[in-house]
Amino acid sequence: MKYKTVREGQQAVVYNHLGEGRLIIGPERVFLYRERLQYLKSYTANQYQFLVLKDKDGIVTHKRGPCEIFFNPLVYDSIEIKDATKIDANHLIVVYKRLKDNDVQRRIIQGPTVFVPEAEEWLHQFSWHGCESSNKARMIPGLNQFTQLAVIPDQFYYNVRDVRTLDDTMIVVKLMIFYELKEILKMLDKTHDPIADMINAVCADVITFAGKNTFEDFLKNTHRLSELPSFPQLTQRANKIGYEIQKVVFRGYHANDRLQMMQSSAIESRTQLRLNTEIEEMKQRLQNFKLSKEQARTKLIQDMEKAEQDHKQLIANMKQVHDLEIKQMDHEQALKIATMTTTSKLDDQKDRNSKDVEHLSKLRDLGVDVTLYLTLQHTPSADEEIRVSTVPNGTGSRSPTSTTL
Template sequence: MINLKTVRRGDRVAVWNAKGEVRFVDGPKRLLLFRERIESLRRYRAEPHQYLVVQFLDGRTEHVRGPAELWLSPVEHDSIAVQEAEAIDANQAVLVYQRQDDESVSRRVLYGPAQYMPESNEWLQRLDPLRRHNAEAHQYLVVRFLDGRTEHLRGPADIWFHPDEHESIAVEDATPVDAHQALVIYRREADEHISRRVLHGPAQYVPEANEWLHQFRWHGADPNDPKHKVPRALRFTKLRVIPDQMYFDVEDVRTADDALLVVQLMVFFELEDIEKMLDQTHDPIADFINALAADVIDFAASRSFEEFKEATNSLNEQNEYTNLVSRAERIGYRVNKVVYRGYVASSKLQSMHDDAIEKRTALKLEAETERQAQELADLKLEREAEREETRRGMQREQAEHEQRLLQVQHDGDSGRLDADQKQEIAHKREMQLADVEHLRGENEERLRFLREIQGLQVDLTRYLVAQYQHPDRLIRVDGTNGSQLHLHDN
């Protein structure tokens, strides 16, 4: 049978004849087929970050690094696959295993940054990739080797995990030590001797591989009952070297008259000698508790309940705690002060004591209420007297103010009256002066006129008499011998 087939550009086909033989044809091409069939072939491409995994029919495998391309051949290849190259970051590393010709396996470490394209006889350890371990300035690396050694590398540092050498690598934080803290460090020397030293803060402690810290386990408050102290409740490595304090209740304290009490205390203390403390005790708090209990029991055993109540102020004095002070000095501590916080009696005794306290308190409250009532009455009377005095003072000030207003008004009226009188007098004086001036003018004019008339040889007497022919009064005086005459006209 004859067929025509077209192979396009960029394609490849396999042409099979009737005998099972094959030939490969690349396009573009026009094929005349006689008793033949064609099979389209697939082309595989690998980019620079890829590679081709070629499986041959004879069982071989080849890896072709990209960029590359390959046509699948049905007579040679079983399969072709495109795989991504393994990207390894700058802070990573991987183990590469390779099978040798003698069937042995070699191993190498490939550090990033890189792109890994394996050969056909290579593979990666993917389940446990290598890591770079970094330690900052406040950290350190704990490196455990396969031979049992351990090293501590102070940061800043970094190291790659190597499976041929390392068992594990861990990043640990350095131990910060404040200015008021200290660490007790033990060290195993080359001769197996154990040495001890004290590191005072401020510091950052990075231990060596043969060093470890002292673990303190002291009495502390019970989590279920904070009023009680239990062994090993406090666990720590940093020792405080500043003044400290603790609360403690001394239980089962019995007085001379068999009253059972619980005495509550507060102790202020300070660590002075760490070496002495380490050599003389393993739990200073337990020593304080025992010494306090002994001192308080001795104090109460020689006193009755009433005497105990009257002498409780003595429990604030340090000389009452001889056992505590001596024990503290022996273990390197100094007791600064002991404060008595009160006591708790048995329920029955406490009830009786509470009743007595209630009665005394009621009497005191009644007396205090009466005293306050009297003081209130005195205060009211005193305030009323003060208000009355203030009221009288205000009235007095008001009267004085009104008097001053009247005086000011009178002074104003007098001033205005004096001014009016002065103005009237001045006006009258001015009027009189004007009249005088006017009369003087008339007299001068008349005098001038009379002088002119006299100059004209006119008899002034007759002229004046003729001018006043009808006088209001006429006085005539006759006399002889030159008599003197005085006339008074009212």
């Protein structure tokens, strides 16, 4: 006999001596007589988890978090905490649910969301070809297993091996395939591994392409391996399983060691010749560049000399024009001064004549004989020499002809 305390927030089961049990929910003080108390374990799920409850009768239920359940052995057989499925915006999941009439219902849940399945639901498990970690171009069946399917464009590398050309040359063709999921239901109904279908189809297309060309023709037509029309079986198969092939990129090829060595030697020779050609072209272009620059420099010097001569000639012409203008101005100034002097003399003479006329008029008015006055005004003085000369006439005598003062 003893007492046991079940605290608040705890639960316990009390078993009697007959094996019967009863549930105790705290807080409670329990008296035990021929009984055994067992505390129950608490299972707590947050908002991104859920609890899987399995009853004694085999019924399984899921309880979404946040929640808390005590493991009651009288009711439950087991309790398990599981994480909910977090789905991003570019992913989706395929959920199956068993109905009461044993039918199965399928639905697709697109992210972003947090998915908690019901007890009758399960997720579709995808098992596809996956690339090997050490060699991305090698695909291994069933390596890529997942439940969330990406709905964004994706790509994978693949090397098509044992490709034989028309002249029996064995090569390995390296490709990169870009694809995008368009119809999820068609993909679920038509294939269980779309990557395997794409690999088989692209192998068929590459083998068909190489079988129509010799090795030399294959090297000339490698650009066609980056064009979608060269892969009809790949595009057709992708459309049937709900995918779209966006593009295929040719990443190169690999032949056997001997052929590869010969090819490398030929490539090296061609590269060396091309480099020599480019070097010679660079030299010629450099020489042409120097000549053109020298010619341009010579022309520039000639233009500068011509401009200098033109400038000197312009200055000389301007100086000559300036001198002529100065001489013209001096001539005009002298002519103006002479004209002014002549005009002044004429005006003075005119004034004197006017005064003389006025004086003679006054003398005439006073009764003076003007003729006599003028004669007297012009009579020679005593110191003047009077010379008389005679000219013989027809009678043999001489007569006076003129008088010179």
